[in-house]
Amino acid sequence: MAGPEKRPIVTVDTVLFTLRDGALATLLQPRAKPPHAGRLALVGGYVRPDQDSGTLAAATRILAEKTGLTGLFLEQLMSFAGPDRDPRGWSLSVAHYALVPEAALARAAPDIAVLTVGEVPPLPFDHDAILAAALARLRGKSAWSTLPAFLLPETFTLPMLKSVYETVMGEPLNDSAFRRKINELRIIEELPDARSPATAERRRPAQLYRLSQRALVAFDRVI
Amino acid sequence: MAGPEKRPIVTVDTVLFTLRDGALATLLQPRAKPPHAGRLALVGGYVRPDQDSGTLAAATRILAEKTGLTGLFLEQLMSFAGPDRDPRGWSLSVAHYALVPEAALARAAPDIAVLTVGEVPPLPFDHDAILAAALARLRGKSAWSTLPAFLLPETFTLPMLKSVYETVMGEPLNDSAFRRKINELRIIEELPDARSPATAERRRPAQLYRLSQRALVAFDRVI
DNA sequence: GAAATAGTGTCTATAAGACACTATGGT
DNA sequence: ACCATAGTGTCTTATAGACACTATTTC
Missing domain, CATH: 3.90.79.10 (Nucleoside Triphosphate Pyrophosphohydrolase)
Structure with a gap:
């Protein structure tokens, strides 16, 4: 002992x-x-x-x-x-x-x-x-969870979410496929009537979202 | 301190x-x-x-x-x-x-x-x-590594390997797809002229294989 | 040659990637 | 009107699953 x-x-x-x-x-x-x-x-x-x-x-x-x-x-x-x-x-x-x-x-x-x-x-x-x-x-x-979203503020746009996944994983993602998968996975929800501010460079404002659950969510398929 | x-x-x-x-x-x-x-x-x-x-x-x-x-x-x-x-x-x-x-x-x-x-x-x-x-x-x-193979003896057959994956993951696997994937992944190698013994029930002997590397190998796709 | 397992070939379904297209707001 | 980014639709390609088929051995 x-x-x-x-x-x-x-x-x-x-x-x-x-x-x-x-x-x-x-x-x-x-x-x-x-x-x-x-x-x-x-x-x-x-x-x-x-x-x-x-x-x-x-x-x-x-x-x-x-x-x-x-x-x-x-x-x-x-x-x-x-x-x-x-x-x-x-x-x-x-x-x-x-x-x-x-x-x-x-x-x-x-x-x-x-x-x-x-x-x-x-x-x-x-x-x-x-x-x-x-x-x-x-x-x-x-690749298979909402982990990168915890590097973002509570509300974020889809381009922001795609960007953080790309940054973390170190490779570009297909925009259309990314949106399709995020949508199918139901891991985020739209904030009604909430859009990101437009700036001189980012002209068209983007829809704001938040995580459906403020906790790590795993999914079977890969982003 | x-x-x-x-x-x-x-x-x-x-x-x-x-x-x-x-x-x-x-x-x-x-x-x-x-x-x-x-x-x-x-x-x-x-x-x-x-x-x-x-x-x-x-x-x-x-x-x-x-x-x-x-x-x-x-x-x-x-x-x-x-x-x-x-x-x-x-x-x-x-x-x-x-x-x-x-x-x-x-x-x-x-x-x-x-x-x-x-x-x-x-x-x-x-x-x-x-x-x-x-x-x-x-x-x-x-699902994405050779981990289950370490439950088997050093040499094993493909049916044995498939069976241990099924047991561990708790779901049946498609035989044809399993063989295809194992082959593509190059994680096992054939023992030339080595076959499992046939018995009264297991009639046709199966080819024996061993892991290409006697260490855990991860792969990107899923079994 | 019948039984049982080993192994193959091919069609289908699903998901991912490519990429052109439309939409919207700022200048 | 034009620019830049947001977002959509659709075709192609890659991978997984279904499943019928052939192969090899024992009895």
Whole structure:
């Protein structure tokens, strides 16, 4: 039986995704304390058994404390553990990922850096591997769920929705087929008499929609 | 900073799947010690930072120690944590799942119970939830990967492969379409001049195949 | 040659992609 | 009127399913 002194360090880390100028980006924060103080890293912290009812709760608490971000789509990714990933000793991190719509971004702590996923520098600990796994999960799950919609505001247009799917999956989608599928899947609903504002460039206003359910919906076919 | 005394209990648990008379089954073992001594449960144990290089290594070690099973396909599922799942206190279990071909089953510890997934009794801790999550993962991943093949011996016939996909996914598959897809995907290779034995009932022998790669292969389309 | 399973060929149904077309508002 | 984006209709292509057919072995 392992006594408490033999227990691993248990932390949670969260990969935060957002959109930046039409590109997929991630939010990183300079570490406040050693190890790796000052270096950009995933937002993480210790699981506190006296406060947290689970790891999702721990991740939610730490996100709020360290970044001010709340109300995000947040999901467990997987755990990363081993003797060498943290200089403090054998540690286990339950990695999560979250999607940050632009409106929430505005409320984030000022020290948060927003970097396109292609321009992320080498990260401390095994955060590179965690980020890669989160990206793979985001891309994989986007093809058959409403996951990318959580990068958008609550109401959005079909061109916006198509664009975010294209950004996340990294490939252009057929417009006609996209509309057909979204329609058949009944995952979004029209806001009656609500249209996006027209601008000098975006001339014709588009119909506004919202998710039929404000929760992740999976579907069998692929976008 | 959380001192060691505030650290959660960290364990690993593994859901073991196998085939039993053409049905999907799970391997459970009576617990040797309290809590819940004597009750059938998932195979699990403490992560030992002094011995284990990670949670997969911990699960592999514990499986070997408690069941004698080695060489299985084994993958992390996700973590389950909270204050109430274990009477010993706030605990975190990194759940895994493994696939046990019939040949490996023969080498398993004698106290292992093999139960069809439909006839599993209520399990201690949150093992019901872990089993349900593992089953969902197995079913979901089977549609687009070679996962079910790890329930078969190293060499198998196409009818056997089709049957294991049907068993795992719980629905009949079209024979012609199945062969077409398996062929196009190039995931298996023929063993030249090797055929399954014919019996009184299975009259025409079938061509034997093996996986082209003895590792999980994902494909984009669905079986 | 009858029985039973292994394996093939081909038609049909469905869904995805291509792409030309119409619609609407701003300038 | 023209531009730019929003949105539609329809043809083609790719893939999945249905199902009848042939092939090979045992009895």
